[in-house]
Amino acid sequence: MPSNASPELRHLRYFLAVARLQHVTRAADALHVTQSTLSHQLRQLEELLGVELFDRVGRGVQLTEAGRTFQTYATRALLEVEDGATAVRELGSLLRGNLRVGVIHTYNATLLPPALARFINAHPGVHVVVEDLPALAIEQDIADGRLDLGIAFAPAGHPDIVAEPLFEEALILAVPPRHPAAPRSHIPAEELSGLRLALQTTRFSSRRRIDESLGSWLKGAIHLEMSSIDAMLKTLSLNGMGAVLFERAVPAGADFARVRITQPEVSRTAALLWNAQRTRSAAARRLAEAIHMECRPATHT
Structure with missing residues (x-):
């Protein structure tokens, strides 16, 4: 009983x-x-x-x-x-507290660091934990209350997640300077089938988005799949292949040409992810403001 x-x-x-x-x-x-x-x-x-x-x-x-x-x-x-x-703790100020953030690798390596540095300098008493995770894991951890804020994509796939758009980024062909496509500003998707290409592995939502949009042109062209974009770019700089990636995945200082893929053009929407049922903490809101400040258009070459 x-x-x-x-x-x-x-x-x-x-x-x-x-x-x-x-x-x-x-x-x-x-x-x-x-x-x-x-x-x-x-x-x-x-x-x-x-x-x-x-x-x-x-x-x-x-x-x-x-x-x-x-x-x-x-x-x-x-x-x-x-x-x-x-x-109750935040009735005073952000002198202390905890903030848990989940972010996909691309934005963890490019978008988050300057925003996080600004936040930490302004609020040194807040303890921040950042987890580098796939997009689906971020959504689930926010829904379960293990994360306060996420940086991934819109629209969200989980019913308890609200996505706050940040910016759009286009799909590109990233190639070393000596690659035949390097001088071009754009390339039709159908021409990808004649290239030797590298992509992220299928465990990533970005790869699934690429397959859904360009799968028919990529069959037979994919010769390398890696989970780490950093390692992929280092490999391509040595073997001369190209990679199909979203533009912010290629660091601004990397020695790669960025060729926009057209016919069709494919893009994704970066977003802040929030739990729809929870109160947004002051620390999460302040970091979100700092992230918005960093969302300037990516530089093209």
């Missing part, structure tokens, strides 16, 4: 950690508590609710139907408490 007592915040935190990791030992390590303490708290929560929240599967655990239902409410309740605590 369920108890008349209500779950406490520690119950919610412990339950959500196990639900996310699907493993009691790993969750205990992440929470910095012993496995026996965590197991006891989970049993106590189940007794309070009068239901089983987890099924054991091998060495891990999975949520029961009751657990999945409770997860939605537990997440919402914990976020509300955290937002309330943040709002």
Whole structure:
């Protein structure tokens, strides 16, 4: 029978950690508590609710139907408490606090550093954690409350995420100076099929966008796939191949020609990502303002 007592915040935190990791030992390590303490708290929560929240599967655990239902409410309740605590702390000023940011690699290497430096100089008491993540992971972590702000793309694919557009960037062919296409200002997509090309791997949303738009012209032309754009550009500077990338992926000082791809032209929209259900912290708003200041059009050569 369920108890008349209500779950406490520690119950919610412990339950959500196990639900996310699907493993009691790993969750205990992440929470910095012993496995026996965590197991006891989970049993106590189940007794309070009068239901089983987890099924054991091998060495891990999975949520029961009751657990999945409770997860939605537990997440919402914990976020509300955290937002309330943040709002109270920020009644004074940004003398202290924490800010968690998720950003795709391209913008982490180009857009974020000057904005982040300006923010840190203005608010040295705020502890900032920046995670370099794929776009889908950023959206999920914001929805789950693990990140306060994201920098990825619009439109957002997650129903709980609001995307605030920053700028548009075009798809280009990036080539070393000695490449035959280097002197050109643009190249029709159909001509890509005759080149030797490098692209990011398919785990990235940018690659999936490229495949959706130019897949018919890229078949047979892709000879190299790499997850790291930095490593890709270093490789291409030595072997003379070209890469299909969005323009801000190529650093401003890189010795590469940027040839705009046309017929069709393909672009993506960079955006700040917010949790639609949460209060935006003062620290996140200030960093967002600094990021907007950096959103000038990319330089073309």
